[in-house]
Amino acid sequence: NAGVTQTPKFRILKIGQSMTLQCAQDMNHNYMYWYRQDPGMGLKLIYYSVGAGITDKGEVPNGYNVSRSTTEDFPLRLELAAPSQTSVYFCASSYSPLNTEAFFGQGTRLTVV
């Protein structure tokens, strides 16, 4: 029972590089979310999706893009990485739209140097 799987677990990027953080869930959840967690700060919502083909911006979407071609996968793309994007990124999914009992992935620690 895998739940929410994120890859990679950690990555170092140079300024200006691009990368995609992968997220997959096997619970057939329609709702998926990407959060970032900065040291000493709460989680902030980057993007969310209410189903395959539907995505929308959260609180801090600038510098990121997402796609949702299938129910299972919700990749997060960073274009032109900046030091301000150094953070831990969490993907989550839930059955309901209320974030109730959201299941989180193990996180991706990203450092931009």
Next chain:
Amino acid sequence: EDKVVQSPLSLVVHEGDTVTLNCSYEVTNFRSLLWYKQEKKAPTFLFMLTSSGIEKKSGRLSSILDKKELFSILNITATQTGDSAVYLCAVEAPHSGGYQKVTFGTGTKLQVIP
């Protein structure tokens, strides 16, 4: 701007102690308050509270919400070393952008020593 404030920021207790973690919030159109436990990596869901005065309980953990005072507490009795974690409080409210905005506090780091 929506705000969630947790206290204390960190806490060290001995096994067997009882702890109370606090969460206060200022949110427009409050819908629910959520508690999560975050160990080394992913947060795991503990409780969702929507109504004042109704205690939610799970084993040694319990939580209650006071919507008048905009406050919630998370109690852990007979603490164990496995309770060591960061406890996150989050408040959910509909956002004008059309999504359910969840505002997280910065967490309370609990360390339980033998």
